[in-house]
Amino acid sequence: MTGHAVWALAFIAGLAAEYVWLRPAARAALRRVLYAPLRRRAHSLRRSLDALDRATSFRPYRGHHTPRRTQP
Numbered sequence: 001m002t003g004h005a006v007w008a009l010a011f012i013a014g015l016a017a018e019y020v021w022l023r024p025a026a027r028a029a030l031r032r033v034l035y036a037p038l039r040r041r042a043h044s045l046r047r048s049l050d051a052l053d054r055a056t057s058f059r060p061y062r063g064h065h066t067p068r069r070t071q072p
Contacts, residue, residue, distance in 0.1 A: 019026060 021027065
């Protein structure tokens with residue numbers, strides 16, 4: 001690539017980045033496409049690791065809103 005082509009590509013990339021940064025709808029669409037699948041995958045992995053931890057320590061599953069009662 002010649003120097004002019006590199007500068008032209010850098011300029012176009014800068015304009016695209018500015019468009020995405022300044023437009024909330026474009027930014028939201030980009031976040032939905034890139035960030036949401038990563039969050040879903042991380043959530044799924046975290047739940048799997050929690051299940052493995054419970055299975056190895058023989059603790060019963062307790063949901064987030066389950067009261068922790070003790071035997072009388």
